Amino acid sequence: MEENQIILKGVIFSGVIFSIYYKTTYPNLPGGDSGELIISANELGVAHPPGYPIFTLLSYIFIKLIPYGSIAWRVNILSVCLSTMTSFCLFIALSRLCKNISSCLLGGSLFCFMSLSWTWNITSEVFSLNNLFVSVLVLLCVLFQLKEKQQKIQISFIGAFISGLSLCNQHTIVIYVSCIAVWVIYTLCKQKIIHKWMIFLLTLCLCFCCGLIPYVYLPLSAHFNTARWTWGDQRTLSGFLRHVLRREYGTFELLKDHQGLGLWKGLSAYNDHILNEWGVIGLGASYLCIISVIRRLRQGKYCLCLLYIMMVSYLLLFTWLANLDISNLLLFGVVKRFWIQVDLVLAILVAVLFDDLICVVKQHGICNGYIQLLKVDNIIAGLITYSLLHVNYQHCDQSKNTVIIDFATQILNSLPYNTLVLTKGDLPSNSIRYAQFMENVRPDVTTFDQEVLTYEWSLPMLKHHYPDIIFPGDLLYTTSGILEDGRQTFNFKTLLDTNYNRPIFACIGVQNHDSSWTEAYELWPYGVCSKFIRKGSSMDIEEYVTETNRFIMEWPYPYNGFDKTSWEHVATQEMWDAKSSVGLLFLEKAEEYDDANITLLLLQYSYDIYHRAMDASKVFPVHWHKNLALVCEKLSRLNHNTHKELIAESIQQFQHFIRYDQSDKDFERIIDAIKSLTKYLESIR
Numbered sequence: 001m002e003e004n005q006i007i008l009k010g011v012i013f014s015g016v017i018f019s020i021y022y023k024t025t026y027p028n029l030p031g032g033d034s035g036e037l038i039i040s041a042n043e044l045g046v047a048h049p050p051g052y053p054i055f056t057l058l059s060y061i062f063i064k065l066i067p068y069g070s071i072a073w074r075v076n077i078l079s080v081c082l083s084t085m086t087s088f089c090l091f092i093a094l095s096r097l098c099k100n101i102s103s104c105l106l107g108g109s110l111f112c113f114m115s116l117s118w119t120w121n122i123t124s125e126v127f128s129l130n131n132l133f134v135s136v137l138v139l140l141c142v143l144f145q146l147k148e149k150q151q152k153i154q155i156s157f158i159g160a161f162i163s164g165l166s167l168c169n170q171h172t173i174v175i176y177v178s179c180i181a182v183w184v185i186y187t188l189c190k191q192k193i194i195h196k197w198m199i200f201l202l203t204l205c206l207c208f209c210c211g212l213i214p215y216v217y218l219p220l221s222a223h224f225n226t227a228r229w230t231w232g233d234q235r236t237l238s239g240f241l242r243h244v245l246r247r248e249y250g251t252f253e254l255l256k257d258h259q260g261l262g263l264w265k266g267l268s269a270y271n272d273h274i275l276n277e278w279g280v281i282g283l284g285a286s287y288l289c290i291i292s293v294i295r296r297l298r299q300g301k302y303c304l305c306l307l308y309i310m311m312v313s314y315l316l317l318f319t320w321l322a323n324l325d326i327s328n329l330l331l332f333g334v335v336k337r338f339w340i341q342v343d344l345v346l347a348i349l350v351a352v353l354f355d356d357l358i359c360v361v362k363q364h365g366i367c368n369g370y371i372q373l374l375k376v377d378n379i380i381a382g383l384i385t386y387s388l389l390h391v392n393y394q395h396c397d398q399s400k401n402t403v404i405i406d407f408a409t410q411i412l413n414s415l416p417y418n419t420l421v422l423t424k425g426d427l428p429s430n431s432i433r434y435a436q437f438m439e440n441v442r443p444d445v446t447t448f449d450q451e452v453l454t455y456e457w458s459l460p461m462l463k464h465h466y467p468d469i470i471f472p473g474d475l476l477y478t479t480s481g482i483l484e485d486g487r488q489t490f491n492f493k494t495l496l497d498t499n500y501n502r503p504i505f506a507c508i509g510v511q512n513h514d515s516s517w518t519e520a521y522e523l524w525p526y527g528v529c530s531k532f533i534r535k536g537s538s539m540d541i542e543e544y545v546t547e548t549n550r551f552i553m554e555w556p557y558p559y560n561g562f563d564k565t566s567w568e569h570v571a572t573q574e575m576w577d578a579k580s581s582v583g584l585l586f587l588e589k590a591e592e593y594d595d596a597n598i599t600l601l602l603l604q605y606s607y608d609i610y611h612r613a614m615d616a617s618k619v620f621p622v623h624w625h626k627n628l629a630l631v632c633e634k635l636s637r638l639n640h641n642t643h644k645e646l647i648a649e650s651i652q653q654f655q656h657f658i659r660y661d662q663s664d665k666d667f668e669r670i671i672d673a674i675k676s677l678t679k680y681l682e683s684i685r
Contacts, residue, residue, distance in 0.1 A: 029434050480494050
């Protein structure tokens with residue numbers, strides 16, 4: 001294939017990728033870390049470890065250069081552009097490894113249109129930049145194999161620089177970088193290209209270190225500290241290394257204090273992933289690509305073997321170290337993202353296998369005339385591309401997906417004036433912070449991530465940006481007191497006491513480090529958030545019901561309308577749970593009162609809340625059946641007018657529940673309750 005034609009076809013292919021990605025990207029905020037990354041970029045702060053300085057600076061440029069669209073959409077477009085460049089590099093690399101243009105189309109489509117890579121290629125996340133670095137390194141490896149001796153030296157210097165840059169983004173690429181470095185040095189040594197090794201190695205190290213220069217951004221950002229949100233304090237060497245080496249998460253872990261399911265389960269999950277993405281034939285080709293690797297080895301071409309070793313080494317090491325329980329679907333979604341760089345290399349290997357097969361068929365004259373006449377290889381590659389698009393387009397089309405920003409906006413709009421919201425977890429913290437900082441939703445509400453209070457850097461770096469929060473010390477601790485270095489510690493109860501002159505809400509739970517607050521406070525649900533109320537406070541039941549009634553009907557998205565590994569699913573679950581949260585509170589509170597009239601009123605309200613929520617939709621959380629059954633049974637003891645009807649409904653709701661959920665810990669007790677209630681109902685009839 002001629003050079004100009006290859007480049008032209010690569011441009012056309014990447015142009016198609018851009019147009020499809022552009023059309024299907026999010027119009028606003030995606031879930032996960034996107035909100036934090038966008039805010040860090042817009043305000044020139046530092047993102048979570050290891051900091052992602054290149055992505056932060058590129059995002060800042062796109063935010064400032066693009067004059068229209070939401071700020072989140074502009075960063076989504078950055079990911080689209082990076083992914084487009086990845087597709088071009090992938091196409092060019094394949095054109096050097098394959099003899100047929102159909103193989104380039106196949107390999108590019110296998111990667112770009114698989115649902116996992118497509119999903120993260122259009123999202124304001126760091127994976128699109130990591131994919132670009134992987135594709136550039138692969139292309140450099142291919143060129144290194146093909147070029148003459150002196151050109152190999154130049155490519156090795158460029159590769160060292162790109163390797164350094166890549167480690168300024170996602171550290172998982174270090175396995176690829178290590179394999180490539182060993183291969184390059186071995187090749188140069190074997191071919192006796194280098195005569196002055198000391199000068200060469202020093203130059204190589206210098207190029208690599210130059211690639212790490214973007215990390216200078218971290219201490220500079222921490223020094224000026226103008227961002228309303230930033231992570232860590234990199235002003236000292238220890239703080240810088242703690243952040244870059246991810247010590248707060250665990251340097252060789254995805255998250256601290258988590259336990260994975262082991263190597264075999266992880267490999268089996270990846271096998272299922274390829275089966276779901278590419279089907280049985282694609283899975284078979286993934287195993288058979290070793291044939292092409294061996295074939296190239298016999299020809300003295302080691303690049304494909306390098307790619308195979310890179311892929312297998314990464315998959316084994318990552319699966320072994322990944323300490324997340326993939327039986328939890330949300331955590332499984334987190335793990336899957338790190339498979340994308342495996343998928344990219346695997347797509348190349350499968351495309352080369354396809355190319356070898358076509359070449360063998362042509363070489364031996366098997367149906368050769370038909371292949372030449374009909375261009376069967378182009379038809380096959382085109383059909384596979386079309387099938388991937390057809391299967392995944394609807395699932396990956398996020399052009400109308402505003403779930404996360406709707407989630408944040410609805411929460412903020414539900415809160416009283418001048419509220420202090422203490423968030424927990426990525427979903428509420430990142431989305432609410434984005435809605436406030438980037439779209440100026442409810443500026444009267446103050447939001448703070450309660451979990452970062454346990455980090456020593458949190459208040460020194462963030463306190464001056466939140467003048468309306470009274471922090472009664474320098475560090476959240478289990479007890480209040482003074483440390484040896486003179487810093488004042490405070491517990492969570494003291495923080496609530498100090499700020500109780502305004503409404504204080506917890507958004508999706510309370511931090512797990514300090515439970516001192518439970519001595520004096522309890523939580524009353526207001527939709528997704530819950531209000532801190534001093535114990536012993538009187539409850540105006542009717543006023544409380546009036547205030548919280550609107551949460552039953554407001555969320556427009558269906559309960560099971562999203563992929564269970566997605567943040568949209570998590571947001572929707574939280575909103576649907578909020579529809580019945582007051583009903584559950586009244587069910588629990590009914591046990592606390594000796595006054596039968598108050599108990600009856602609470603249970604009646606709980607009954608009405610569950611019924612209105614369930615009547616509004618055909619699909620809802622299964623546990624609502626169980627809770628309503630308990631409400632009916634308790635209410636039947638107090639409401640003699642509808643005693644039989646309530647017993648019958650309790651039985652019916654319990655039966656609905658066990659039909660859909662046999663894994664509940666109380667399953668056997670519910671079976672016994674159904675039998676007892678049925679027997680009792682028959683006796684009173």
